[in-house]
Amino acid sequence: MRELLYLTHRLPYPPNKGDKIRSWHILQYLSRHFRVHLGCFIDNEEDWEHTRRVAGLCASTRFIDLRRHAARWRAMQALLSRQSMSVHYYRDKQLLAWVNDLLAGGGVRHALAYSGPMAQYIDGSAGRTLHRVIDFVDVDSDKWRQYADSKPWPVSLLYRRESQMLLHYERHIAQQFSAASFVSQAEANLFRLSAPLARRKTGHFNNGVDADYFAPGQPSGASPYPDGAQVLVFTGAMDYWPNVDAARWFVQQVWPALRYRHPALLFYIVGSHPAAQVRELVRVPGVMVTGTVPDVRPYIAGAILAVAPLRIARGVQNKVLEAMAMGKTVLASPQALEGIVAQPGLELLLARDEIEFIHHATRVLQQGTAQGAMGAAARHLVLQDYNWERNLQSLGAMLGVPVQAGAQQAGQPQPTQEPS
Template sequence: MEEILFLAHRLPYPPNKGDKIRSFHILRHLAQRYRVHLGTFVDTPEDEQHVPMLRGLCGGQVCAARLRPRWALLRSLAGLLDGRPLTEAYYRDKRVAGWVSTLLRERPVRRAVVFSSSMAQYLSGAAQLRRVLDLVDVDSEKWRQYALARRWPAAALYRREAARLLVAERRAAGEFSATLLVSEQEAQVFRALAPEVASRVRAMSNGVDTDHFDPAIAYPDPYQGSGGRCMVFTGAMDYWPNVDAVCWFADAVLPRVLQCLPEARFFIVGRDPARAVRQLARHPGVIVTGGVADVRPYLAHAGVAVAPLRLARGIQNKVLEAMAMARPVIASPQALEGLSVRVPEDVRVAADPQQFRQQVVDLLTSGAAAAGQAARRAVVRDYAWDNCLQVLDRLLECPEPADNGKSVIRPGQPAGAM
């Protein structure tokens, strides 16, 4: 069995949040075809228990370096002095660098997959490898959006990170054999920002495990029979776009819904709720659960799933998971970017508070079985993981492009200057 190196900035298990869902399914897919050597970071103590399982899955070496967020944050501040992106400095680690160097010297590794731009630094110059970089989203553009939505001094720091990170993304894409983005829309954004590597940029969608997210399974009812009047939002609740989304919905939409349906409830389901999210529990009709062992019961018994994101990049797993559970979904246009779904057959779209109120009341009062079944069929048809990951298989096997390693962006070189 051939050997492959997989680098990920966060331990790719358990698949309980956006990046870990994608990295886990990539890892599992690679392990069916290769002996995988995994280099990654453990950033929460509870994830240490999963390292032995990953060793068994990979079949190769596993370097799972403990990352202490406070020290990593201090280390990242060095980027302010030398011009590097803070996220790259955050994940710079001598242990991982030494492990990668030794592995490539001692093992017959010819291919590598790198998950996130912050891990590309460990394979800079390794031109002997067939290297595929999975950026997932254009993170530099995400930081630019954050800067527009925040005030000084955060806005200034985010603008700096956006500019420095774009240089790093372009440099890595110039060195690597191919670069992946999570949707064709994200790929087009990156091609415009990095035209010198446009021919080597591909889209690889997220999928959803439809066997795991199966509405035919009998789940306990967390709503105690009142789920038909419940709206649910799922996601990591310390992630700012999610925080912004639920705060906006609770303030701008929920009061309008309660005027029509006083018994309606808005459940916010996700780990590590930020202070602003916890405070929403004081609002009439809002329930903040915090982390739960399994989100599927909350999806299975909800009347409707909402995704009112105002800041979003790539593909929203929360939308795919709710659709897979045959739940009707009401989403903002931003939350649907990159998804191949029909509106309103597969999902409903709402762009303002009045549209959200109208769609929520309509689905909660009319019964939404047909809408949920259409959503499930769309996911089964278009978002099976094995089908999505065929893009990666082709990129790992195809011959090197003629310009591999030559379209390298130097620090300070402006976008489009080639």
């Protein structure tokens, strides 16, 4: 079996947030086709207990403890040069030494870097002999641009600089590597506009959803909500700035009108590590902040409506796909639907501003139950287009894994000649 180096910026387990969901399913897929050598950072102390499970899928591993204070200091040092703070944040001598020792053995001929900053470890002379693929996932440089647009000066200036430096780096990596992948057609198209010299190497593969796990009616058992309550739910990692911004905007701009019309209505913000700006929202009548929960499914299943009011977003929102897989009516902003090819009015509801959020939510609440036909159409879409095993075939094609007939998605780059 061929050998492959897989580099990730976080331990790809547990799959409880967007990047870890994708990187975990990639690892499972790779382990069936390669002897995988995994190098990654661990930025959460709780993740150390999962290293044995991850190592069970790998030929070898190197786990690096990411100390945030040191990483931030490295990021600030990038300001002294024309380099990306994100790349410096994940720069580590121990991981580089492990990669170089591994490659010196000559057995590894393929490499996959998950997220842009991890490509730095195979960008040197040793990496040039490899068949290298970069899964950027999102166009992170554009995400930093969005951050800059939403922040006051001088933070906006710092973020705009990072957007420019990171785009320069992304272009360089895409041109050097055999193929560059993104999470959706929309992300790939955006990058082709930003990096035209790498357009022929740029492709995508959609995320998937475990449709058996996220299924209507799952799990059975008691609801986490008060008996008879009408609930709107917003899920996600609540220390992630786009989710923080979305929760605050919804409570400030949409919630007062909905609560006025429906005084008993509740809004649950469900997700790990809520930032202080999220926790303080509990002061608003009807708003609940749960923090980390053992299972998000009861909160989705028991809600009349799942909302995704993001104003800043790139890539694909797993929170939207998971709710759709459970047959729930989803009310989302255009930003939350980036990369999800769904028909508003048939498979979900689209709201472009607070007026439309209030209008659509009010209609659903007046009906008394979530729209069954829309939920069924949403689940059908997920089953049709968001199957992990089928979608990962496209990544396999980039790495030279034979693709089953009809499995490769349209718009994928043709893999360049592999080194012998």
